[in-house]
Structures are given as structure tokens and as C-alpha cells.
Amino acid sequence: MKLEFEMDTYKSEIKPTWCPGCGDFAVLRALQTAIHALQLEPWNVVIVSGIGCSSNLPHFLSTYGFHAIHGRALPVAEGVKLANPELQVIVTGGDGDGYGIGVGHFIHAMRRNIDITYLVMNNQIYGLTTGQASPTSEKGMKTKSTPIAGVIENPVDPISLALASGATYVARGFSGDVKGMSELVKNGITHHGFSLIDCMSPCVTYNKVNTYDFFRERVYDLAKEGHDPSDMKAAFAKAIEWPFVQRDRIPLGLFYRTEDVPTYEDLEPALKKGPPVHQPLGVTDADALLDEFL
Amino acid sequence: MSRRDIVARIGGAAGDGVSSTAESLAKIFARSGLNTWTYSSYQSVIRGGHVWTQVRGGLDPVLSQGVDPDIVMCLNQQTMDVHQGDVVEGGAIVYDLDGTKPDPKKLRKNVRLIGIPLRKKAQTLSANALMRNTVALGAVVRLFDLDFRHVESAFRDIWGDKKPEIVEQNIQAAKLGAAGVDEAGGSLKYGLAYTNQAKYLMTGNEALCLGALAAGVKFLAQYPMTPASSILHWMAVHGPAHGVVVKQVEDELAAMNMTVGAGFAGVRAMTATSGGGFSLMVEAIGQAGMTETPLVAVLVQRSGPSTGLPTKTEQGDLNLALGAGQGDWPRAILAPRNPEECFSLTAQAFNLAEIYQTPIIVISDLYLGEGYRTVDKLDFNVPIVRGMMAADGGISKEFRRYLITESGVSPRAIPGTKGFQHVAATDEHMESSELISDVLAGLPEHVEERRKMHEKRMRKLVGLRKDTPRPELWGPRNADLTLILWGSTWGPAHEAILHVDESDGVKVNSLEFPTVLATSPGSSLA
Known part of the structure; x- marks a missing residue:
């Protein structure tokens, strides 16, 4: 059967500007593969990003995009989604953007369970600003901004945070496994609610610790070990395995998923009338409105 | 000489019901056909402190809340202490005989002391003394010879059909207050000929919401902040029925960024805040300028700097609005002078935002945003122009x-x-x-x-520059002095100009700016 949209349909003319070997290429590929598999109409997809190496991603695809300021991709995306819930809204960005400067919006977007798919290219370092510590840098890691004692703060654990904040689809992918990541992204997009896919995406230039080999030696597939993603307690137990409990094994795959929670759009009274973008402008009952003031 | 206007001042502690009593009185004035204007002095406390509201009504258009009151209603001793000396000659003070004492040495001539046992009278109707301010309100209504049916309709508006017994009790309470005045010598006999033709009464913030609805706003994201919060409250009640998504968000960063997203997605989108919140929006509003995304940002000013005086008015944020954002991007700042312009300029702001694909700022302040004014009937038939859109079907x-x-x-x-x-x-x-x-x-x-x-x-x-309202000169062309003004100072300035002309023969005019634009080298006002 011939598909309406070829893989190349989703590519833009702009070539990625990432360093050769950057993990973000795999995330781009996984996303492109997922929207191709779902045959999404490019004009009904909006990819919103913030600032950072990974946030350049929307330019490399042929969908609509909004390349926002640092840390604010989620609220921009929420505005898009609430204005037109018919659009498929995907947010892409890095760990600094989403778990650092934008972490407040991250928590609130999840507790709303708004139907957005969030891909975080997590490289545990600030790349675009040339190698400072990130909120997910491991304790002890020496960076340009932590040259003496290394990082002395605990890292943010996005998986536990997502579970605690009300996200209804929580997964971790790895750029060394495009196929697996692409499945996670595809299911995240079709999921009715907020989906987080934390993508371990090595920075080959500034992070010499959390490399492809670092992950290859440690990752394992949650599904293969019999994890039940409908069990929130089990999901928490798996979430804290790395980096808090130990550093030898890193779970990949789907931690948690539930379809039982209504989305923000399901509950928002104004959306009962349909997408705001299609509603007529102005009011027809001006006198009724004014009577209140008489 | 018969009077053309009346002024009442109501004072007490926060929690005494000062603002609800003042709102009822303003409504009664407006329904009596008076041009009405209120000013509330309040603080950031939920209980205690000293709050007061002044309500002025005039047979002719009024331009401010007035200066000295004809009547002061004292709900506590502090109100007596602070305000008794302000009451005009021949005016009156309404107070609770039990626990409140006037100081005759501080009064002007012929000020009548209407001491009524407010609490005791209220308790004859209901065990708690909640209605003592209603008793006092009835006294004020009687002193001004206002028609009692407006008292009844005001109470019905507040409690509605759901609690007819409370409406009835309050009407009785007000009548007890009126009877107290009759026992104490009757009304002030100002002799105003009330038309009893009801006028529309609203705050600047409410007029602004109506303008946004008329223009087709479909999205409002806001974080609570005095004095902009009433925009969120009004829209939360009325927005959804008109297809408006009204969202209280985690902070003003989210408010502005969501508004940007909604504007990009094609709806008419708005956010509102005061100076502190606007400061947080600065980076994101620049983003809208850069991405050429239409949106309307409402800045209802209060005193700064920093958290400042949250409940006091000030026009201190013009620089903030003009300079918001790193680098340069095009913007217009619309500065309504009254509720009518809160309505019309907000509606126009949505057109300008979409025609020029850039943020338009509507700047107001506490005085205009929260003060009640009577307005003419607003015309919802506002032009809607959505600007240049790319045609369907291209490549x-x-x-x-x-x-x-x-x-x-x-x-x-x-x-x-x-x-x-x-x-x-x-x-x-x-x-x-x-x-x-x-x-x-x-x-x-x-x-x-x-x-x-x-x-x-x-x-x-x-x-x-071409599409926004021009500066206006008001008053005589040749004047001894010109006041340059924008926004809510319009009313008091006009009143002052008329006053000095009449009393001192000094000619003053005013140059007023409904629009403030960033200027570029070589540009002029003309």
C-alpha cells in the first residue's frame, strides 16, 4: 500500500547543525519515523522548542514549528493546544531547557495532563553554552562551571518528577536505540494525555562521562524484565534505580501509562463549543451582557 | 443654590463590609440616574486596617470622586477620627451610637451628627450584627432623599432569588436606618431632581473585558495580581460561554508564553497583569515581537517599585511598557482614559495586534481599573480586522x-x-x-x-502611527498652562482645569495621549 506521506515529506530543506555523532540526530530520526508511521499531516503538527542545541529540531522538519525562548516551550505549546486542540502538539528541547530554567512549567503541564508529547534530549550537560553543569549532571561531574569539587547538587530525576506530577505516559529512550525510541515516541503521540519521553542523548563534545558506551554498558529494557507499566508503585521503584539507587543499570522503555485520567482539554468548559480557533468572533448577546451593569 | 452633586464616604475596617456597602450605594446612585464615580482606599489585609470608599453622584457628568464628602458613614471609631473633619458644612455623619464618638471640636459648621444604634437595630432583625452597615446605608439613602426602590433592587441583585429572606431582612434594616434619620430631623434637603433613569455602572477592568469579548478574544491566560485580578475573575465567569479559554497559570512567564502560543495558533489572545507580573513577561513579549505574533497585553498599574503599594494607584510603568524586552521591536501602547475607552481601545488593540502582527499593550491603572463609573451604552458592533493571511493551497x-x-x-x-x-x-x-x-x-x-x-x-x-488614536488637545487653544497627560488622570485633570477657570480665571488646557508609541529619530507628534 502506498502511503500518502513519504519519510522525506517530513524533512525540511534545512540540515541539522549538530556536532557529528550528536545523540540528537537519533531523536530527530525517531520523531520523523514516528510521525511517518502515524502518517500525520505535516500541517496539523506543531513542534515547539525552547533554546539549546536540541531546540533547533523544529527547523529540520516540514511541520509547523515555534522556536521559543529558553525554558518556555511548554507554555507556548499549551497555548497552541488550547487555542486549537485538533493540532498534534509536540515539544522538543534539552535538559537545561526543560528540567532547569523551565522546570516549573514542566511540573504544571504534567499536572494538567494536557495532551502534549514532550521529548527531552537529555545529555546531562549544557552544550550550546559550551559545557556547564546541567540539572541532570551526575553528582561529582566536573564541568566548566564546577571545576573544583564537581557538581555538588543532586540531579533532577525527570522520571520520578513526572510520575509525581501527574504525567500519564512516562518513558525513557536512548539515542543508541532509534527503533526503541521511535516506538516510545509513536505511542506517546497517540497517548491521550501528557507524555514525557526522556531521551538519553549523549553530547559527544562536552560530556565525556555519559557517553554512548556508558549507556550501552548499563541499559536494559523494562518490558523484557516484566515491568508492568500500569503499576504506578512499580514505576516509582524503577524510576529511582538510576541515578539514585545505583549506577550500574539504567532502565529504558515505558515506566508508566494510564488512559484513565481525563485531559485538561476534556475538562475545560470553553472547549465544549469546539476548538476556539474555529469559533466566530464577537458576541451576539450584547444586551444580556450589559444588563448586568444596569 | 440647589446642589448638582452628592458625595458619600464609607469607612471601617477590612471585613466590615465597606466595599459591598459602597458598591450598593454606587448602584443606587446609578439607578437614580446620577453620573457616578467611586474611589476605594484599601490595603493588602483581609481583616482589620482602615478602608474607605468615596462615592460621588452628579446630575451632570462627574470627573472624579470629588473632594470633601457630604456624608461620612463610620463603621468604626477610626473612621470618625480620620474623616469627621472633612465633612462639608451642612453635611452629616452617620455612626453607631454605641462605641463611636464624634469630636465636635473637629467638625465644620452645621454638621449633623446622626448617631443611630446600628448594631442594636441590626440585631432586632438577626442575631448577628452583620446588617449594621445596611442600617447605616438606609440612613444615607434617606439623607440624600434617594428612592428606596433602588435599595431593594440593589439587594435583590446581590442575594438574588435564592435568598429572599436575606433580601427582606436587609430591606427592613435599611428602613430602620431611614427611620433613624427621620427621628433626627430628616434629610439634608439638597433637593436634587433625580431622573431615576438607570445608568450603566462598571469598572474600567469590566469595560476592558467587554471590549475584548466584542473583539472576539478566545484566550486569556493570567496570574492573579492586584489590580488586574478582576479581569481574570470576570472572564472566568463570562468567558467560557463565549468560547474563551480562561486559564489561571503558574506564573506570568507562563501567562505571556501561553498567550504567544495561542496567538500563533490563530486565536485572539490576551493576558493581563500589573507591573510586577509585567516585569516577568518582558522576555516573552519580546519573543512575540520577534516572531511577529499578535497578542494583547494589559498592564493595570499600581504603585511600585517592586511589590510597592499593591492597593494604591500610580502611573509609574510607562517606561516598563515602552522599554519591555531586549533590543527593539515595534509596539503601540494604548492608554484608555475612561471605561468607554477601556472598551473601545481594547477592541482596537486586537485589530492592531493582528494587522501589524505584534504585541499591543493596553495600559491602565488601579484608579481606572477598579473604580466604578457610569458609562453610556457600549456599542458592541466594533470593527474586526484580522490582517494579512496567506491564502490556502500554496506550496x-x-x-x-x-x-x-x-x-x-x-x-x-x-x-x-x-x-x-x-x-x-x-x-x-x-x-x-x-x-x-x-x-x-x-x-x-x-x-x-x-x-x-x-x-x-x-x-x-x-x-x-497612522492607525492609532492621535494626541488630543482639550480646552482653550491658547492657554496659560498646558497639562500633558495620559490615562486615568484625564478626569481629575479636566475637573481641575474647569475649576481654576471658574474660580481664578486661569486658562489651562491639556494635551492627552490615548496612544503612546516608541518614537524614532526624526518623528514628530504632529
Whole structure:
């Protein structure tokens, strides 16, 4: 059967500007593969990003995009989604953007369970600003901004945070496994609610610790070990395995998923009338409105 | 000489019901056909402190809440201490005989002391003394010879059909207050001929919401902040029925960024805040300027700097609005002077935002935003102009979102439109929206491209200058003094100008700016 949209349909003319070997290429590929598999109409997809190496991603695809300021991709995306819930809204960005400067919006977007798919290219370092510590840098890691004692703060654990904040689809992918990541992204997009896919995406230039080999030696597939993603307690137990409990094994795959929670759009009274973008402008009952003031 | 206007001042502690009593009185004035104007002095406390509201009504248009009151209603001793000396000659003070004492040495001539056992009278109707301010309100209504049916209708508005017994009790309480006045010598006998033709009464913030609805707003994101919060409250009640998504968000960063997203997605989107919140929105409003995203940002000012005086008015944020954001981007700042302009300029702001694809700021303040004024009937038939949109059916490869044009405006496409996919970018970009900031910035021809793109955006100011309300001169052309003003100072300024002309023969006029634009070198006001 011939598909309406070829893989190349989703590519833009702009070539990625990432360093050769950057993990973000795999995330781009996984996303492109997922929207191709779902045959999404490019004009009904909006990819919103913030600032950072990974946030350049929307330019490399042929969908609509909004390349926002640092840390604010989620609220921009929420505005898009609430204005037109018919659009498929995907947010892409890095760990600094989403778990650092934008972490407040991250928590609130999840507790709303708004139907957005969030891909975080997590490289545990600030790349675009040339190698400072990130909120997910491991304790002890020496960076340009932590040259003496290394990082002395605990890292943010996005998986536990997502579970605690009300996200209804929580997964971790790895750029060394495009196929697996692409499945996670595809299911995240079709999921009715907020989906987080934390993508371990090595920075080959500034992070010499959390490399492809670092992950290859440690990752394992949650599904293969019999994890039940409908069990929130089990999901928490798996979430804290790395980096808090130990550093030898890193779970990949789907931690948690539930379809039982209504989305923000399901509950928002104004959306009962349909997408705001299609509603007529102005009011027809001006006198009724004014009577209140008489 | 018969009086043309009346002024009442109601004071007490927060929690005494000062503001609800004042609102009822304002409503009674407006329903009596008076041009009405209120000012509330309150603080950031939920209980205690000293709060007071002044309500003025006039047979002729009024331009301020007035100066000295004809009547002061004291709900506690502090109100007596602070305000008794302000009551005009021949005026009156209404107070609770039990526990409140006037100081005759501080009073002007012929001020009548209407001491009524407010609490005891209220308790004859209900065990708690909640209705003591209603007893006092009844006294004020009687002193001014206002028609008692407006008292009844005001109470019905507040408690509605759901609690008829409370409405009835309050009416009885007000009558007890009126009887107290009759026992103490009757009304002030000012002899105003009330028309009893009801006038519309609203705050600037409410008028602004109505203007937004008339213009077709479909999205409001806001974080609570005095004195902008009543916009969120009013829209939360009325917005959804008109298809408006009203969202209280986690902070003002989210408020502005969500508004940007909604504007990009093609709806008329708005956010509102005061100076502190606007400060947090600064980076994101610049993003809207750069991505050429339409939106309306409402800035209802209060005293700064920093948290400042949250409940006091000030016009201190013009620089903030003019200078918001790093670098330069085109904007217009619309400064309504009264509720009618809160309505009309807000409606116009949505057109300007979409025609010029840039944020438009509506700047107001606590005095205008929260004060009640009577207004003429608002005309909801406002023009709706959505600006240049790219036609359906083109090919994305040919569509350049940031096409350089003479007007600076490029055809816009909203997500969902087939064939016009593009990325709105907050980094500097080419016509195609490809970034200049990354690899291209090293190449000289792209530096030139950046200059052209910046000039394109700033050319929008030419059109904005043409399409926004011009400065206005009010008063005699030749004057001894010219006041330069914008926003809510309009009313008191006009009143002062009329007053000095009448009392001292001094000719003063005013130059007023309903629009404040960033100027560019060589531009002039003319």
C-alpha cells in the first residue's frame, strides 16, 4: 500500500547543525519515523522548542514549528493546544531547557495532563553554552562551571518528577536505540494525555562521562524484565534505580501509562463549543451582557 | 443654590463590609440616574486596617470622586477620627451610637451628627450584627432623599432569588436606618431632581473585558495580581460561554508564553497583569515581537517599585511598557482614559495586534481599573480586522513567513493551514524563518540580512502611527498652562482645569495621549 506521506515529506530543506555523532540526530530520526508511521499531516503538527542545541529540531522538519525562548516551550505549546486542540502538539528541547530554567512549567503541564508529547534530549550537560553543569549532571561531574569539587547538587530525576506530577505516559529512550525510541515516541503521540519521553542523548563534545558506551554498558529494557507499566508503585521503584539507587543499570522503555485520567482539554468548559480557533468572533448577546451593569 | 452633586464616604475596617456597602450605594446612585464615580482606599489585609470608599453622584457628568464628602458613614471609631473633619458644612455623619464618638471640636459648621444604634437595630432583625452597615446605608439613602426602590433592587441583585429572606431582612434594616434619620430631623434637603433613569455602572477592568469579548478574544491566560485580578475573575465567569479559554497559570512567564502560543495558533489572545507580573513577561513579549505574533497585553498599574503599594494607584510603568524586552521591536501602547475607552481601545488593540502582527499593550491603572463609573451604552458592533493571511493551497517551499515588505507586515499562516508550514523563530531569521543566528551569522551577506529583517519589523511603526488614536488637545487653544497627560488622570485633570477657570480665571488646557508609541529619530507628534 502506498502511503500518502513519504519519510522525506517530513524533512525540511534545512540540515541539522549538530556536532557529528550528536545523540540528537537519533531523536530527530525517531520523531520523523514516528510521525511517518502515524502518517500525520505535516500541517496539523506543531513542534515547539525552547533554546539549546536540541531546540533547533523544529527547523529540520516540514511541520509547523515555534522556536521559543529558553525554558518556555511548554507554555507556548499549551497555548497552541488550547487555542486549537485538533493540532498534534509536540515539544522538543534539552535538559537545561526543560528540567532547569523551565522546570516549573514542566511540573504544571504534567499536572494538567494536557495532551502534549514532550521529548527531552537529555545529555546531562549544557552544550550550546559550551559545557556547564546541567540539572541532570551526575553528582561529582566536573564541568566548566564546577571545576573544583564537581557538581555538588543532586540531579533532577525527570522520571520520578513526572510520575509525581501527574504525567500519564512516562518513558525513557536512548539515542543508541532509534527503533526503541521511535516506538516510545509513536505511542506517546497517540497517548491521550501528557507524555514525557526522556531521551538519553549523549553530547559527544562536552560530556565525556555519559557517553554512548556508558549507556550501552548499563541499559536494559523494562518490558523484557516484566515491568508492568500500569503499576504506578512499580514505576516509582524503577524510576529511582538510576541515578539514585545505583549506577550500574539504567532502565529504558515505558515506566508508566494510564488512559484513565481525563485531559485538561476534556475538562475545560470553553472547549465544549469546539476548538476556539474555529469559533466566530464577537458576541451576539450584547444586551444580556450589559444588563448586568444596569 | 440647589446642589448638582452628592458625595458619600464609607469607612471601617477590612471585613466590615465597606466595599459591598459602597458598591450598593454606587448602584443606587446609578439607578437614580446620577453620573457616578467611586474611589476605594484599601490595603493588602483581609481583616482589620482602615478602608474607605468615596462615592460621588452628579446630575451632570462627574470627573472624579470629588473632594470633601457630604456624608461620612463610620463603621468604626477610626473612621470618625480620620474623616469627621472633612465633612462639608451642612453635611452629616452617620455612626453607631454605641462605641463611636464624634469630636465636635473637629467638625465644620452645621454638621449633623446622626448617631443611630446600628448594631442594636441590626440585631432586632438577626442575631448577628452583620446588617449594621445596611442600617447605616438606609440612613444615607434617606439623607440624600434617594428612592428606596433602588435599595431593594440593589439587594435583590446581590442575594438574588435564592435568598429572599436575606433580601427582606436587609430591606427592613435599611428602613430602620431611614427611620433613624427621620427621628433626627430628616434629610439634608439638597433637593436634587433625580431622573431615576438607570445608568450603566462598571469598572474600567469590566469595560476592558467587554471590549475584548466584542473583539472576539478566545484566550486569556493570567496570574492573579492586584489590580488586574478582576479581569481574570470576570472572564472566568463570562468567558467560557463565549468560547474563551480562561486559564489561571503558574506564573506570568507562563501567562505571556501561553498567550504567544495561542496567538500563533490563530486565536485572539490576551493576558493581563500589573507591573510586577509585567516585569516577568518582558522576555516573552519580546519573543512575540520577534516572531511577529499578535497578542494583547494589559498592564493595570499600581504603585511600585517592586511589590510597592499593591492597593494604591500610580502611573509609574510607562517606561516598563515602552522599554519591555531586549533590543527593539515595534509596539503601540494604548492608554484608555475612561471605561468607554477601556472598551473601545481594547477592541482596537486586537485589530492592531493582528494587522501589524505584534504585541499591543493596553495600559491602565488601579484608579481606572477598579473604580466604578457610569458609562453610556457600549456599542458592541466594533470593527474586526484580522490582517494579512496567506491564502490556502500554496506550496510551502514558496511561502516565506517573514517576507520583507514595504509595510513591514508579511502574510501570516496559522497551523492547520495546508502548505504553509513554517517555524516561527525567536532567534533572528531569514525571510524563510531559517535562523541567521547559528551558522549563517558568520557570513557577511547574512549580517546584512539581519539589518533588513530588523528594519522590516520596525517599519510597522509607520502604520501603527497612522492607525492609532492621535494626541488630543482639550480646552482653550491658547492657554496659560498646558497639562500633558495620559490615562486615568484625564478626569481629575479636566475637573481641575474647569475649576481654576471658574474660580481664578486661569486658562489651562491639556494635551492627552490615548496612544503612546516608541518614537524614532526624526518623528514628530504632529
